[in-house]
Amino acid sequence: MTQPLLIVGSYLSPYVRKVLVLLELKGVPYRVAPIVPFFGDEDFGRLSPLRQVPVLVDGDLALNDSSVICQYLEERYPEPRLYPQDIARRAQARWLEEYADSRLGQVIIWQLFNQLVIGRSVWGREPDQEVLRRTYDEDLPEICSYLEGQLPEQGLPFGELSIADISVACFFRNAQFARYRGDAQRWPRLAAWIDTVLAEPAFVRLAAFEMVAARTPIAEQRAALLAAGAPLSERSLFRDEPVRGPMSRC
Numbered sequence: 001m002t003q004p005l006l007i008v009g010s011y012l013s014p015y016v017r018k019v020l021v022l023l024e025l026k027g028v029p030y031r032v033a034p035i036v037p038f039f040g041d042e043d044f045g046r047l048s049p050l051r052q053v054p055v056l057v058d059g060d061l062a063l064n065d066s067s068v069i070c071q072y073l074e075e076r077y078p079e080p081r082l083y084p085q086d087i088a089r090r091a092q093a094r095w096l097e098e099y100a101d102s103r104l105g106q107v108i109i110w111q112l113f114n115q116l117v118i119g120r121s122v123w124g125r126e127p128d129q130e131v132l133r134r135t136y137d138e139d140l141p142e143i144c145s146y147l148e149g150q151l152p153e154q155g156l157p158f159g160e161l162s163i164a165d166i167s168v169a170c171f172f173r174n175a176q177f178a179r180y181r182g183d184a185q186r187w188p189r190l191a192a193w194i195d196t197v198l199a200e201p202a203f204v205r206l207a208a209f210e211m212v213a214a215r216t217p218i219a220e221q222r223a224a225l226l227a228a229g230a231p232l233s234e235r236s237l238f239r240d241e242p243v244r245g246p247m248s249r250c
């Protein structure tokens with residue numbers, strides 16, 4: 001019997017969410033080993049040299065990096081297609097994915113979500129007010145204006161739902177956890193786009209488990225997620241004390 005795919009990572013990570021949304025949309029069976037990256041044990045360190053999530057384990061194959069994993073899933077499970085057929089459009093969609101992973105990762109995850117949520121709960125640290133001011137006053141408006149300029153008046157930028165929509169929406173979902181929503185008056189296309197994509201059933205199914213993770217102390221998350229019906233692996237890669245990875249900006 002073939003084993004379901006294993007995804008190592010937290011339901012609250014946008015990079016993990018991107019992979020889980022693809023699996024949901026493609027109807028591929030999977031299990032999650034739900035660790036917050038700083039709490040990965042030695043096996044996690046072996047699977048993830050940068051100590052980052054997500055990791056995908058498919059039999060003997062272990063893959064790192066959400067974009068590498070999503071590309072693998074698209075090629076292994078081509079239906080429904082989530083990368084545009086046309087070569088130039090496909091490249092444009094990949095650029096928006098990369099923009100989300102790098103720029104939205106820097107601003108929404110490291111400067112906003114980690115300052116307001118992870119900094120307190122994992123490292124017991126208060127947010128840096130100067131970082132937050134720059135994030136709200138400069139970085140987020142610049143990002144929202146750029147994205148607004150990339151969007152059509154109506155509908156999705158590539159017609160059908162694509163990796164670009166999924167990637168960007170995954171980060172704005174974390175912005176919601178940090179209580180940030182772009183101003184719909186100032187950036188109406190962006191606001192409508194994010195609402196449409198986050199209303200997709202694949203996002204909605206995951207949102208239930210995200211809420212459980214968000215309101216449960218880290219050490220109790222596995223039990224709480226199991227009780228909520230999340231598809232967890234038997235294998236746990238959790239350690240008690242947090243450890244910083246080589247790429248950590250916390």
Ligand SMILES: N[C@@H](CCC(=O)N[C@@H](CS)C(=O)NCC(=O)O)C(=O)O
Pocket residue numbers: 013014015037038050051052053054064065066067101109244245246247248249
């Ligand atoms: N390029 C990676 C980035 C993954 C990433 O930054 N994951 C975060 C969780 S949101 C992480 O593991 N952070 C821990 C760290 O960097 O030490 C990807 O696309 O998968």
